Amino acid sequence: MLRLNRSAALKQVRIEDDFWTPFKNLVREVVIPYQWDALNDRIPDAEPSHAIRNFRIAAGKETGEFGGFVFQDTDVAKWLEAVAHSLQEHPDPELEKLADETIDLIAEAQHEDGYLNTYYTIKEPGKQWTNLTDCHELYTAGHMMEAAVAYYEATGKRKLLDVMCKFADLIGQVFGREEGQIRGYDGHQEIELALVKMYEATGNDAYLKLSQYFIDERGQEPSFFIKEWEQRGMTRHWGDAKGPHTKPDPSYHQSHLPVREQKEAVGHAVRAVYMYTAMADLAARTSDASLLEACRTLWRNIVQKQMYITGGIGSTAHGEAFTFDYDLPNDTIYAETCASIGLIFFAQRMLQIEPKGEYGDVMERALYNNVIGSMSQDGKQYFYVNPLEVWPEASEKNPARRHVKAVRQKWFGCSCCPPNVARLLASLGAYVYSSNEDTIYTHLFIGSKSSFQLGDKRVELNQETHYPNEGHVRITVNPEQALEFTVAIRIPGWSRSNKLTVNGESVDIGAIRRDGYAYVTRTWKAGDKLELELSMDIHLLHAHPQLRANAGMAAIQRGPLVYCLEEADNGSNLSAITIDARGEWTFRYDADLLGGAVRIEGSGYREDESSWNEELYRPVQFAPSPIRVHAIPYYLWGNRKQGEMRVWIRVHQTGI
Amino acid sequence: MLRLNRSAALKQVRIEDDFWTPFKNLVREVVIPYQWDALNDRIPDAEPSHAIRNFRIAAGKETGEFGGFVFQDTDVAKWLEAVAHSLQEHPDPELEKLADETIDLIAEAQHEDGYLNTYYTIKEPGKQWTNLTDCHELYTAGHMMEAAVAYYEATGKRKLLDVMCKFADLIGQVFGREEGQIRGYDGHQEIELALVKMYEATGNDAYLKLSQYFIDERGQEPSFFIKEWEQRGMTRHWGDAKGPHTKPDPSYHQSHLPVREQKEAVGHAVRAVYMYTAMADLAARTSDASLLEACRTLWRNIVQKQMYITGGIGSTAHGEAFTFDYDLPNDTIYAETCASIGLIFFAQRMLQIEPKGEYGDVMERALYNNVIGSMSQDGKQYFYVNPLEVWPEASEKNPARRHVKAVRQKWFGCSCCPPNVARLLASLGAYVYSSNEDTIYTHLFIGSKSSFQLGDKRVELNQETHYPNEGHVRITVNPEQALEFTVAIRIPGWSRSNKLTVNGESVDIGAIRRDGYAYVTRTWKAGDKLELELSMDIHLLHAHPQLRANAGMAAIQRGPLVYCLEEADNGSNLSAITIDARGEWTFRYDADLLGGAVRIEGSGYREDESSWNEELYRPVQFAPSPIRVHAIPYYLWGNRKQGEMRVWIRVHQTGI
Known part of the structure; x- marks a missing residue:
């Protein structure tokens, strides 16, 4: 039998967190009552739910x-x-x-x-x-x-x-x-x-x-x-x-082949990930090796070949579906909110079977970008489709992009996404930890008080952090009495250098790191402090060369947050902007940005239009002017005035 | 009244030309008989015409x-x-x-x-x-x-x-x-x-x-x-x-406004250009100034904001339609063959009213690229949609690109395009020249023998050229007796330096050039030779910064021919290729290339995949390897094995 690392039940975890508590309050105070009104057809100007x-x-x-x-x-x-x-x-x-x-x-x-x-x-x-x-x-x-x-x-x-x-x-x-x-x-x-x-x-x-x-x-x-x-x-x-x-x-x-013979994620993306989640659930409970192997194969296909950098999945509106390997267009994208939620379910289940950083990393990526980006700051408007490139005029006038909305919509006629976001955020505690008889896993960095039963002993964990704005995480371990067990903590794949201490004493992560988790085994006493300092550098990422849509472009990421450029900060025509990947990129917390968030700034260039007359094409003669480029977290896009948005930005010097 | 420069009637022009005679023979010997069979439902495996x-x-x-x-x-x-x-x-x-x-x-x-x-x-x-x-x-x-x-x-x-x-x-x-x-x-x-x-x-x-x-x-x-x-x-x-x-x-x-009030080309592209053609016809014959002004406005809107570099028009398959200014996606393009033919009609009519190089240039662009590119080398297969970027797997598996075929199709169920190509090529003579009482205009460089009536005098012109492979054009002027009149010859907008001689003596083009035509007025005697030497340099072009789809990319053009990269010459994944716009680009005639054509070669880079493992995204670390880049004329694409094709190629150094 497989040893199951059960996700903590909700009653075990109480979230108290800078970043997440406001979301959870929004769900409780706004979303649930608003949705109740919607279910009862009481939202003016929205299609009635019935x-x-x-x-x-x-x-x-x-x-x-x-x-x-x-x-x-x-x-x-x-x-x-x-x-x-x-x-x-x-x-x-x-x-x-x-x-x-x-x-x-x-x-x-x-x-x-x-x-x-x-x-x-x-x-x-x-x-x-x-x-x-x-x-x-x-x-x-x-x-x-x-x-x-x-x-x-x-x-x-x-x-x-x-x-x-x-x-x-x-x-x-x-x-x-x-x-x-x-x-x-x-x-x-x-x-x-x-x-x-x-x-x-x-x-x-x-x-x-x-x-x-x-x-x-x-x-x-x-x-x-x-x-x-x-x-x-x-x-x-x-x-x-x-x-x-x-x-x-x-x-x-997903009924074209018996599930164990399926090698690639195909068809309607939500159907697919809901099925893979059940497959993992069953594999865990029946120790079905061929089913587990199918889960691994399908997981790898998604995350290595069919997943947007925001954790979105589904490349086409037609059937809200996967298309094929490396086909991830940013403009005609689908990336439905529900599909990323399903991907989080799938990751959570795989973590219960085999705690590997790749599952935690993807769960975090989908959660901090695609999923929370789907909801407006007031909790009342939602994206169904979560694009990586928006040109509002094209959304309006080019039918191939009409499904990509430039502004969030009220409760939909087909309203799968908003209540799915609500139930996920309301149950967020269940994604933070999992445990078996001797190990407690920390998958997400979310301030929380939680309790676990290891054998006949009770252990409490108190996680404190300002993540994702800052990279410091402190977990105070409180067993009811001194007890030997393991606290395993995820070391995110994006984080290059990290420090781990126990009660202030440095721990060699390399020696205890396995598959993306650092395993700290010791006799824990009440009040012991495990502290992780993640390096929160700005990363410019690029995509596999087969991912044609992103050729020559980079995305900006810091911690788990993918960033985007918005017209509000950078003016219109974001395609004319290139970024200097060798330049200095800085970040700063801006309390005034949509409730507070970390901005990123760097140098780039903007192709100058003033030298163009009436011609549409002319001999190559680039004349870019240096500019400052301003990025904000993707999940916050579309909360100011309507405008363009881009995640993938052209890189100025391709020859670095 | 407007003075009409009437297009030469077909009976006035006999085409004898390296480049075009084979096309015309194909129409006569293959296309017309094949289409007759199609009309009579005798083509195996093709949908019957009825x-x-x-x-x-x-x-x-x-x-x-x-x-x-x-x-x-x-x-x-x-x-x-x-x-x-x-x-x-x-x-x-x-x-x-x-x-x-x-x-x-x-x-x-x-x-x-x-x-x-x-x-x-x-x-x-x-x-x-x-x-x-x-x-x-x-x-x-x-x-x-x-x-x-x-x-x-x-x-x-x-x-x-x-x-x-x-x-x-x-x-x-x-x-x-x-x-x-x-x-x-x-x-x-x-x-x-x-x-x-x-x-x-x-x-x-x-x-x-x-x-x-x-x-x-x-x-x-x-x-x-x-x-x-x-x-x-x-x-x-x-x-x-x-x-x-x-x-x-x-x-x-195009019935949303009275035609004189229309400022932008909208709706179904073929309908639009057929209408504009009639508007120009009427303006010419009724001296209707407001109608002519509407024609000019709509023309400018198309060629300055809504035309692909191949002369294709129509940015969306949905309604085979224009979308809006600067929205010219290369992959979800429509660019129907019939629409470019209609654009040629429109240009021809505008040339009759006001001989300006911009009309001749666009007519040539559409003809030498979009239109002849729609037909297979054997005259039996056609593109309806003429893309600037093809990824065959995407055409098959991504519904947003399914209308873009990677191979030409047999006679279609809705078979507007093939017979439209046939009638255009069969009447090509009517697009080469126009004339009024004292001026003969040469719009296209096509070997041909033609005759004109200037007042009561007959004038024969014998045009000889190996255009578009070479840039030399010789027109022997044969009036039935010495006669003063003007031969106006188009100086293409893409040609930077040119030489014009009359009987071997140099003529200062600058002094006689007006709106894209050089006007040579003299007393012409039988046997006088007007010779034009166009510079046939290779041009790397880029698009207006508002044309977001082409940001950071260049297209290759030589003479009127737009070039493309094909997988057959460059391997798969053309998106991974960048070209060196500052490098040396060379051309050579290749008699073995699909009946003979000029190839272009230059230096570039290919993003190396070998350093990638299983990740889909990773920190920027470009490692391009130098390669030779091989381009062929766009009109020849898709005549070898099925594969990728691209017109717009990423430029390696954006900072030139």
């Missing part, structure tokens, strides 16, 4: 038509999950009451046999389980299960968990390889990882086996989706009355 | 369903026009017989009242003139008119001309501002320029006035297309039974 109303109709408390997408229920589920996480750290009786009432409503919408889905209840009764390919029936169930587990863990209340156990039991009867069962799986993976959570919460082995069945069955021939489509008379849900009813493309759903 | 069959069905000689697009008749029209042009230089009784029979068939398909259109005859009888927005009814008529005029000019046979006069007369009754007439115009401009040709061929002033009506009416409020759409019950042709029936977008059809 989500709560659908449950009221399904429960027989109201009459009307179903509204929203076929998976609209999941918005309620993600909200409930965020609420549950939030209640762990911040009890709030009023909010809990709202959640309890919502759960009562959900329970009333459940069918006698356990079935629960407002779309099929209201709009297509009797058509359950006829279009797994398109209609997210099990995906929706999966999100409800995640909410149920989270709410149970937060409050101890079983009502929603019981509802979802009943539904999971029904699903276990409907799906499988026995006579009379549907030998299929969902078009959008999600229930696979949710069932593992159900198994962990209830101890019911049937849920683990059901998850395993969905994963093992996927991609077997003949294709379930194509068979289902033929049985349905070759119709598709999304084609609906008018559109084309094309044959399903199994690779879009 | 075009001739539609006429047979409409003529009652066969039963069956209409096939192809609503404008399928135009393929027959363009073929007939190409045949007509070809017959002018190369009488071919067998081909003429085929054309006569086709014309007989067309005549039989004409309705009693003059109406002619196989789609409405077969598929939607009674629905004529109900969907001008989408259904190309007048566009199709326009192409038939162009064919009719060309065939009449070539053979003196009036049959098709009479057919089209009858149809034009009907159109004149149906459309107009009187009670009972449709106050509208076509969704796809074309008839406007065709009616001017009808006017020129017949002298019937009504055709000029009808053209004028269509141009003047366009863009008036309320929008005809939107009114028509409302009257039709808000349906669209292309939405058909299943798709969306969206409201027409007047700017797609």
